Amino acid sequence: MIFKKEQSDPANAGLSAGEKFLQSIGEKYPWLPKGDLITLGGVVAIQELSGPKIPWRPGRDNLTEAEVPPINRLPDASQEDGNYVRKVFYKMNFSDREIVALIGAHALGRCHTYNSGFDGPWTFSPTVFTNDFFKLLIGDKWTIRKWKGPRQYEDSTKSLMMLPADMCLIEDAKFHKYVEEFANSEELFFKEFSKAFSKLLELGIGFPKSTPTLVFKTLEEQEA
Numbered sequence: 001m002i003f004k005k006e007q008s009d010p011a012n013a014g015l016s017a018g019e020k021f022l023q024s025i026g027e028k029y030p031w032l033p034k035g036d037l038i039t040l041g042g043v044v045a046i047q048e049l050s051g052p053k054i055p056w057r058p059g060r061d062n063l064t065e066a067e068v069p070p071i072n073r074l075p076d077a078s079q080e081d082g083n084y085v086r087k088v089f090y091k092m093n094f095s096d097r098e099i100v101a102l103i104g105a106h107a108l109g110r111c112h113t114y115n116s117g118f119d120g121p122w123t124f125s126p127t128v129f130t131n132d133f134f135k136l137l138i139g140d141k142w143t144i145r146k147w148k149g150p151r152q153y154e155d156s157t158k159s160l161m162m163l164p165a166d167m168c169l170i171e172d173a174k175f176h177k178y179v180e181e182f183a184n185s186e187e188l189f190f191k192e193f194s195k196a197f198s199k200l201l202e203l204g205i206g207f208p209k210s211t212p213t214l215v216f217k218t219l220e221e222q223e224a
Helices: 016-028 034-048 082-090 096-107 132-139 164-171 173-184 186-201 219-223
Strands: none
Touching (some): 034 186, 096 173
16 A cells, blocks of 8 residues: 555555555654554554454565556455455465455445445444454345445345445355354454454565564553
8 A cells, every 4th residue: 555556456445544544653653664554553453443462573575666466456345256255365375264254354444435336334333343244244134235336235224234245255155154153252253363364464474583473452451
């Protein structure tokens, strides 16, 4: 999210707002690589929103714009196909269990039509990290929303949404069993998400063996 090429990727629409939020922190600590700043911001945000603590290591390098990979390689949320989702994540060496855990991050936030075309939050508490995404996915009745936007699903109250790619988690038997596991145990979901997200943040990074693994205290813990 440093260069315009990354920001122009449709799958990254809206993320520039987060990058701008971190800009003042980056200016205060200019020695901190952008990759470290952005990933650290994600780790801190999740734990401050009542989510699990994520082991994190520093040491990412700032790349040049010429080294930015091609766009349009990120998951397409409009694809309601478990094998498509696997194909994307298998390239990054994620298992089915890890894939489902990572998508559980949809417990946070919402979609905005001006960014992605989709509209609405996934859960009733979009600023709290929970396993509600999985509970709602298997516990509510989801139907195709009748509107002028792209294909998406709505719950029985017509106030929540699921993306087509979310729905494949319950339509695909191999994914479905993990949805059930995480819906039944928030503790298990947090544990598996923490490991999978830490792995995601370290893809392609060659950390020296001496690089420390850090786990941060929440603001509440720091004030105790």
